[in-house]
Amino acid sequence: MKEDKDDGKRRLLKDYQHYDERPFFKRWLRVFAPGLTVAQYKEYIEGRYIWTVFCDNFIPKDKFLEGDAARRAYDRADKSGATCAYLTGDKDGLPLPGAALTAAGIESNDSTSGEFYVVGASYGWTYIVTHETPSGIGPFFMSRKLLGHICRTKKY
Numbered sequence: 001m002k003e004d005k006d007d008g009k010r011r012l013l014k015d016y017q018h019y020d021e022r023p024f025f026k027r028w029l030r031v032f033a034p035g036l037t038v039a040q041y042k043e044y045i046e047g048r049y050i051w052t053v054f055c056d057n058f059i060p061k062d063k064f065l066e067g068d069a070a071r072r073a074y075d076r077a078d079k080s081g082a083t084c085a086y087l088t089g090d091k092d093g094l095p096l097p098g099a100a101l102t103a104a105g106i107e108s109n110d111s112t113s114g115e116f117y118v119v120g121a122s123y124g125w126t127y128i129v130t131h132e133t134p135s136g137i138g139p140f141f142m143s144r145k146l147l148g149h150i151c152r153t154k155k156y
Contacts, residue, residue, distance in 0.1 A: 019050055024085045024092030024117070031123045032142055033058055049087070049115070051128045054140050063146050070141035071103035074118075074127040077141075081121030088115065107133065 019025035029036060029045075033053045036045070044056055053059055054066070065073050079101055085092040096118060099109040106116060106129050118127040125143035133139050 019045065022085075022092055024083075024119075025050060027123060028117065028119065028126065029053075031144070032126055035059075049130065050117075051130050051138060051140060054142075055137065059142070064140055064142035065146070066138065066140055067136070070127065070139045073125075073141040073143075074103045074139070077120060077125055077127070077143075079120070082118055084116065084118045086116060103127075103129075103139065107139075 019029060028050065029041070036053065036058050040058065044058070045052065054064055064070075079096055082096045083093045084096050084100060085094065099105045100116070100118065106118075115131055116129045119125070120143075123144075125141065128138060128140045130138040130140075
């Protein structure tokens with residue numbers, strides 16, 4: 001039975017792995033992973049979860065927050081104009097639902113508790129809750145201010 005569940009997860013992820021075809025995620029990659037090359041994207045990100053840019057050292061650890069520090073930063077962030085996307089959803093750039101105004105609200109709500117991506121107005125910051133957050137991987141928070149300047153090798 002476990003094997004069937006794993007196969008289902010792979011199929012589900014495969015259906016949504018082409019971030020370069022989804023405007024929300026394509027822009028997310030350009031803004032928050034500016035040093036990521038097309039070759040790196042194809043080898044390490046396509047077919048995996050986009051938040052792995054934080055775990056695979058594509059973004060230096062001092063440029064983002066994780067865990068409770070990320071939750072606190074999200075709770076303090078200005079949410080006016082924020083939009084969101086669900087990895088498995090068909091629509092991107094949706095208005096932020098009321099349940100998602102706090103980190104605790106996101107994590108306690110079944111519809112937003114896994115693979116949920118939020119960006120502030122004009123992509124000024126991002127907050128990601130992963131399906132691994134209950135296991136201690138994530139959530140992640142990053143702002144353009146934290147990111148600073150990272151040189152782009154090739155535009156993604």
